Amino acid sequence: MIAKYKKNIMVRRLITIAAVIASALLQTYVIQAFIRPANLLSSGFTGVAILIDRIASLYGHNISTSLGMLVLNIPVAILCSKSISMRFTFYSMLQVFLASFFLKVFHFQPLFNDVLLDVVFGGFLYGIAIAIALRGNASTGGTDFIALYVSNKTGKSIWEYVFAGNCVILCIFGYMFGWLYAGYSILFQFVSTKAISAFHHRYERVTLQITTTNAEDVIKAYVKAYRHGISCVDAMGGYSHRKMYLLHTVVSSYEVNDIVHLMREQDPHVIVNMIKTENFYGGFYQAPIE
Numbered sequence: 031m032i033a034k035y036k037k038n039i040m041v042r043r044l045i046t047i048a049a050v051i052a053s054a055l056l057q058t059y060v061i062q063a064f065i066r067p068a069n070l071l072s073s074g075f076t077g078v079a080i081l082i083d084r085i086a087s088l089y090g091h092n093i094s095t096s097l098g099m100l101v102l103n104i105p106v107a108i109l110c111s112k113s114i115s116m117r118f119t120f121y122s123m124l125q126v127f128l129a130s131f132f133l134k135v136f137h138f139q140p141l142f143n144d145v146l147l148d149v150v151f152g153g154f155l156y157g158i159a160i161a162i163a164l165r166g167n168a169s170t171g172g173t174d175f176i177a178l179y180v181s182n183k184t185g186k187s188i189w190e191y192v193f194a195g196n197c198v199i200l201c202i203f204g205y206m207f208g209w210l211y212a213g214y215s216i217l218f219q220f221v222s223t224k225a226i227s228a229f230h231h232r233y234e235r236v237t238l239q240i241t242t243t244n245a246e247d248v249i250k251a252y253v254k255a256y257r258h259g260i261s262c263v264d265a266m267g268g269y270s271h272r273k274m275y276l277l278h279t280v281v282s283s284y285e286v287n288d289i290v291h292l293m294r295e296q297d298p299h300v301i302v303n304m305i306k307t308e309n310f311y312g313g314f315y316q317a318p319i320e
Contacts, residue, residue: 049166054128064152075172157225245275
């Protein structure tokens with residue numbers, strides 16, 4: 031039933047909009063309740079916008095974080111929109127606009143009075159905010175655009191490299207405003223990166239080992255619905271001594287639940303074993319971001 035509704039375009043758009051709003055609101059809360067009180071620097075273009083505002087303040091000027099987020103994100107969105115879906119780019123920029131708007135209208139109070147607690151809880155929640163947007167087929171813009179662009183080309187997650195790039199920005203922050211809070215900010219970004227990796231698995235691949243007595247119908251339904259290859263070998267049940275078939279296919283971890291549901295519709299007694307795939311060589315169809 032859930033899989034049926036997920037294929038409905040209107041339902042998918044509503045899910046994306048809800049994810050964008052929730053992500054922008056949570057991002058705003060983290061910035062106001064954790065990042066600013068602890069003098070931290072967040073990741074991505076939001077962190078760059080905060081850094082620009084801090085540097086401008088040294089010279090008696092003010093460049094709001096909201097404005098900086100928009101100015102930095104718009105050019106990158108235009109450049110990446112040709113390689114990433116226009117719809118995805120639109121919803122990602124909607125998230126950036128909403129986060130900028132929420133920063134103006136909301137005023138959340140600090141939750142803790144301890145830098146280490148701000149780092150741990152703030153980093154985790156900031157990572158969740160990004161993961162919510164990504165799971166809803168959007169993003170928080172900025173380095174997310176760059177990371178997804180490269181991931182689409184290579185088929186691999188590069189969040190660790192994004193973290194390394196953020197560390198370069200933090201070195202500038204540390205040189206100008208003190209290494210103590212730069213160190214806390216690196217820890218903050220490490221926690222947020224781990225949170226993203228834990229909840230965003232689009233580029234993780236798994237091998238499905240399927241045991242069934244109705245291979246023809248299972249393969250026919252699978253090939254019709256998905257663009258992955260599948261192999262079939264004859265087998266025999268060790269206990270029942272009945273003839274059966276062993277199927278193998280490699281899929282994205284995002285697709286597993288829907289694929290298992292599809293196969294169970296064809297064979298209620300199908301057995302599916304999921305094995306994490308560390309490396310895969312050969313042609314693999316990666317569904318485009320919509």
